[in-house]
Structure formats: structure tokens, C-alpha cells
Amino acid sequence: MARVIVDVSLKPEILDPQGRAVQGALGRLGLAGVTSVRQGKQFVIDIDGVVDEAKLHELAGNLLSNPVIENYTLRIEQA
Amino acid sequence: MTTLLGARIGVVTFPGSLDDRDAARAIRFAGGEAVELWHADADLKGVDAVVLPGGFSYGDYLRCGAIARFAPAMQTIIDRARQGMPVLGICNGFQILVESHLLPGALIRNDHQHFVCRDQRLRIENTTSVWTRDFDFGDEIVIPLKNGEGGYVADEHTLDMLEAEGRVLARYLEVNPNGSYRDIAGLVNAQGTVAGLMPHPEHAIESLTGPSTDGRPFFTSIIASLAAGVRA
Numbered sequence: 452m453a454r455v456i457v458d459v460s461l462k463p464e465i466l467d468p469q470g471r472a473v474q475g476a477l478g479r480l481g482l483a484g485v486t487s488v489r490q491g492k493q494f495v496i497d498i499d500g501v502v503d504e505a506k507l508h509e510l511a512g513n514l515l516s517n518p519v520i521e522n523y524t525l526r527i528e529q530a
Numbered sequence: 531m532t533t534l535l536g537a538r539i540g541v542v543t544f545p546g547s548l549d550d551r552d553a554a555r556a557i558r559f560a561g562g563e564a565v566e567l568w569h570a571d572a573d574l575k576g577v578d579a580v581v582l583p584g585g586f587s588y589g590d591y592l593r594c595g596a597i598a599r600f601a602p603a604m605q606t607i608i609d610r611a612r613q614g615m616p617v618l619g620i621c622n623g624f625q626i627l628v629e630s631h632l633l634p635g636a637l638i639r640n641d642h643q644h645f646v647c648r649d650q651r652l653r654i655e656n657t658t659s660v661w662t663r664d665f666d667f668g669d670e671i672v673i674p675l676k677n678g679e680g681g682y683v684a685d686e687h688t689l690d691m692l693e694a695e696g697r698v699l700a701r702y703l704e705v706n707p708n709g710s711y712r713d714i715a716g717l718v719n720a721q722g723t724v725a726g727l728m729p730h731p732e733h734a735i736e737s738l739t740g741p742s743t744d745g746r747p748f749f750t751s752i753i754a755s756l757a758a759g760v761r762a
Contacts (some may be wrong), residue, residue, distance in 0.1 A: 464685070466641060466683070466709065468640065468641050514592070514597075515592070519635060519684075520638065
């Protein structure tokens with residue numbers, strides 16, 4: 452059993468309206484000094500058997516993220 | 531309704547498509563034969579062109595258009611589009627085309643975070659594509675716009691290329707409703723065959739139900755283009 456964690460984030464140059472809205476809320480709720488919030492996604496994938504890392508990277512780069520606007524990082528945790 | 535010169539134009543229905551019926555109706559209204567296509571079927575039934583309609587395919591899960599891109603019908607459409615088959619993606623269809631990398635850039639959440647629904651003024655800036663040849667350059671039209679993720683983004687190099695090659699199909703006038711870079715409402719590939727448009731021409735073909743009839747030329751254009759010999 453392996454757990455694969457894929458984190459997807461918007462590229463720095465892409466506007467993040469959701470992050471900006473969260474930044475506003477953080478300030479209103481009393482957190483001072485917030486200069487930036489970027490919102491991303493995390494996929495937690497549990498796999499039985501052999502982990503095909505090349506296939507995982509292919510899908511992380513094609514399905515889970517859009518390379519035009521997003522970056523991803525992938526890590527595999529053996530249970 | 532009679533069909534003009536046998537133009538067969540497919541409309542793909544995905545789970546969550548909303549505007550497939552209006553798109554089919556607009557095709558018939560313009561004199562073409564609308565052919566229903568199903569997302570799970572790789573067979574395109576011999577159509578000459580395809581419209582990808584608006585809606586929320588696969589619930590807009592993951593990213594708008596990201597899952598639809600891998601539907602069996604899309605695999606055939608992507609292959610045939612690369613060989614020259616005309617494709618028009620409207621709204622969610624535009625999102626599917628950018629996710630398929632048939633058009634450059636991406637469509638992200640509106641900059642103001644709200645869903646927008648309005649009659650939108652546009653300027654037509656490309657009249658050589660197979661979907662816009664019945665317009666005159668600079669025509670101003672008003673058609674419905676309704677989207678939550680309609681902000682067109684691309685890197686500066688891509689934007690400059692699109693401008694230099696005359697591939698901006700239409701631009702927003704008066705207000706930029708979603709934060710699209712350079713007010714881009716639609717674009718076309720280098721061959722002038724694959725087009726994406728965020729506003730909805732299929733909702734503007736009759737004065738009874740639309741703000742105008744300004745959407746008609748998109749559909750008469752493709753029928754005229756097919757009649758003139760644009761075949762995949």
C-alpha cells in the first residue's frame with residue numbers, strides 16, 4: 452500500500468481570485484500583515500500494489516494539473 | 531427544416547451540458563443538419579464539423595473542461611480537429627478546447643469571483659475563420675454571456691502571438707465581464723478552423739428569445755465554409 456500526495460498550485464504569474472478573497476477575509480478576522488494568499492489543491496491517492504511513478508507523473512501533469520496555469524509536486528509515502 | 535447543401539454539424543452532449551439543444555437549433559435555423567453526438571461514443575457519425583456546447587460538463591469538477599477533454603468523443607474530435615475539421619467551443623466548450631490544448635491559454639475563475647450573466651457587447655476582429663466569415667471586420671454585436679470561469683489568461687508571448695496573427699476572434703466592449711486578458715472573448719487556431727468563444731451566439735438567433743439575432747452569422751458562416759469546400 453502506498454499513498455501518493457499530489458499538490459497543485461497556480462503558477463505565480465496567474466491571478467488567484469480565490470486566494471485574494473481569502474486574504475481579505477484573513478485581514479478582516481484579525482490576522483495582521485498578510486501579504487499574499489495562494490489557494491491550491493491536494494490529491495491523496497492510495498494505491499495497492501506496484502506504484503507506476505512515471506504514469507503518476509504523466510497524469511499529475513495532464514489531468515490533475517493544467518500545465519498552462521498550474522505547477523504540481525508529487526511525493527510517494529510507503530505505508 | 532430543410533438542410534442547405536448537406537452540412538452535417540455535430541453537437542456533443544456531455545453529462546452536465548446545458549446548451550446542446552440551443553446549439554442544435556441554431557444549426558438547423560441556419561440551414562444545417564444538427565447531429566446529436568454523445569460524449570461516451572467515439573464515433574462522430576460522419577459529421578463535417580462539431581460544436582462543443584455550454585454547460586458544466588462533469589460538474590466542472592477538477593477544472594472546467596478537464597475531464598470532458600478525456601471523453602471518448604473528444605479523443606476523436608481532437609484527432610480530427612488537428613486534421614482540419616472545424617470545431618466551435620462555446621463557453622464550457624471553449625474551456626474544453628483549451629484543456630485539450632487545441633487552443634492556447636486557459637480560462638480561470640472570473641476576477642471578481644461572481645458568476646456573470648448579461649447581454650454583452652463584442653467586437654468581431656477576425657472574419658477569415660470558418661466560423662466568422664459572414665461577419666464584417668469590426669462588427670459590434672450583443673449576445674448573452676454567462677460564466678463563472680471565463681477569465682481568459684495566457685502568457686504575454688502567447689497574447690502577442692494571437693494579436694499578431696489576427697487570431698482574436700472577438701473582444702469584450704464597454705465592460706470586461708470576467709477579467710480576461712486584453713478583453714479577449716474568443717480566439718481561433720492558426721488554421722482558422724478551431725474556435726473558442728465564451729459568450730453564447732446560439733442564444734441570440736431569434737428576437738423572441740434573445741437580445742438580438744447577432745449570433746446567427748456564426749452558424750451561417752460554418753455552413754457557407756463547408757459549402758465552399760472546407761472538409762476535414
